Amino acid sequence: MPEHDSVGIVSPQTAHFDAPLALACGKTLNKFDLVYETYGELNAQRTNAILICHALSGHHHAAGYHSESETKPGWWDTCIGPGKPIDTNVYFVVSLNNLGGCHGSTGPTSINPETGKLWGPDFPQVRVSDWVNSQAALADHLGIDTWAAVIGGSLGGMQAMQWSVQYPERLKYCLIIASAMDLSAQNIAFNEIARQAIQSDPNFCAGHYREHETNPSQGLALARMVGHVTYLSDDAMANKFGRDIRSGSIEQNIDQEVEFQVESYLRYQGSQFSTAFDANTYILMTRALDYFDIAADFNGDPVKAFATTKAQFLVVSFSTDWRFSPRRSREITNALIAANRPVSYAEIEAAEGHDAFLMSIPRYLDVLTAYLGRIAEDLL
């Protein structure tokens, strides 16, 4: 049910693209669809558009509600809306489902027009740079020459960063939240555990589970459970669950199996996710994360990569985020400083771990509000 500061009821739209998209892996997508939502109005000069890039398990539904009866708003409703940090009274906000996704954009759950069959595991491995190219095609489709800002958290931050390097002329500001210039070995390791969980599920059928009318639900749930733990901090879990017991007992002389609250929570999260998300997409998205390296085309030197950019940058991190720690955000900031690019950096004290970037944390929202206000003052 929409609140007064909500963008209200929104409906997704689909853009069809018939021009072939050459992918980083060497393959080509001859045609593709992108599902997206927009909030606010594009101004006459077309200077107030903001692109929101989603994270690993995200999609186009970033703000508002799809219907009066929907109980939960879009995934970044805390930040997008009238009077919110990304103020839809000021900006025209575009949020899409990335290529390879499972929420309507072309991906493993779509039909391959060449074969007439589901893409499934044969959908090409898209990378962050491919997403940026497809997002540029969407910008063209919407008549947006230059974004006022490209904004993203986590994997979304990588896309924002890649935008600044790949299309330096097409964005004025770049907001990189809880992200990194490449994934650490530890991060890749967690992603591989998630992939192994999915691929070793007997129902995975080498990715052809849909043809076999089954789903690797166990594997997906397990992958999500592992991921979920890494998105929270030790303190956040202690505060939320502690050692609270949901059922059973560990008292003397009682032999009952115990279920801790945290176990039940994780199982619930896992099972919810396994019905809502496609396993092939999950594998594809985690690989896109693993392969990302902002400096790949610059002899491994991020300073050289950022030296080619023209945007102004805001980098934000969260104190208890250990999956994309403040250290990784400082690396981005320092590479930008060394490249003599305009950059601001804020390290937000927050107990919520990596998930903090989606939460309503007063200082975080203040920083975003201040910076987006400055963008409006500069451009509008």
Place this chain on the structure above:
Amino acid sequence: MRLDLTQIKQWIPQGAKVLDLGCGDGEFLANLRDTHKVQGLGLEIDPDNITQALAKGIDVVEQNMDKGLDNFPDQSFDVVVMAHALQVLHYPDKVLDEMLRIGREGIVTFPNFAHWRCRVHLSTRGRMPVSKFMPHSWYDTPNIHFCTVKDFEALCRQNGFRIKRREMVGETSWLARTWPNLFATTAIFKITR
């Protein structure tokens, strides 16, 4: 604007690239941007100050300069400014050294602890001076490294910093200029290697 900042402004060339260590709410850099067209960057650790600086359109990086400045390349700024922050640092000498590595020039301002009021306060009452300018008690003050004009000049000699210019601010300006260590409330130094 604070008197020391008005003075510093006159020493900053048009269009300079300026790093402001402890930039506060960004007021000074915003002023420099508007009047001198500088390309400014502030360093700050206070969350409210950071938000206010951002709102003014000032770039600010959340970083504690006491923990090092080695993320800034050599000679990457024209001027590095540090106004009224020297006395709160754990390693003032190291930060000064870093300022001159990062910038071609450094501008430093600090309260002069040898001002006659401080001396009178200490000698007559035998207590650490507390005044309008130094409102903290000794046990909870952020000012852990007070120094005098003479102390600062001695440190510059010892570390090979060249004093290019100095200006003194006091209640009576000719007194502050003639006998700075006694009458300057705030000392302003421009230093280079």
